[in-house]
Amino acid sequence: CLATLIIMLIGDTYTLINYVSFINYLCYGVTIIGLIVLRWKKPKIFRPIKVNLLVPITYLAFWAFLLIFSLYSEPVVCGVGLIIILTGVPVFFLGVYWRNKPKCVNRLIESVTCWGQKLCFVVYPQGGVAEEE
DSSP states (O other): OHHHHHHHHHSOHHHHHHHHHHHHHHHHHHHHHHHHHHHHHOTTSOOSSOOOTHHHHHHHHHHHHHHHHHHHHOHHHHHHHHHHHHTHHHHHIIIIIOOSOOHHHHHHHHHHHHHHHHHTTOOOOOSSOOOOO
């Protein structure tokens, strides 16, 4: 979010749309690759919808063409899009991967989470005493 806000303040909306569209297509392709890998490594897992593997493979062929064309025609936009994605790596390591955090870091993460929930109106009720109306 911080990277998006900075880009919105510096650049124009058209540039941000280009960055986000590249990121979206990259994530779609990685998702389809994950589908194929799961079909290969875990063929017996329950799937509510099962499609022929020709469909995702065809999609990946077109996806690769579009991605390579995007990288060739607008390398700066694609590079900035990749940088935007990579800004999530430190957040992952600080929030998920690092298990034995000091209490001050846990309190900071909890307060930022609470602030974000209040800001976005997504605060879930706590398991305390029910309020009377």
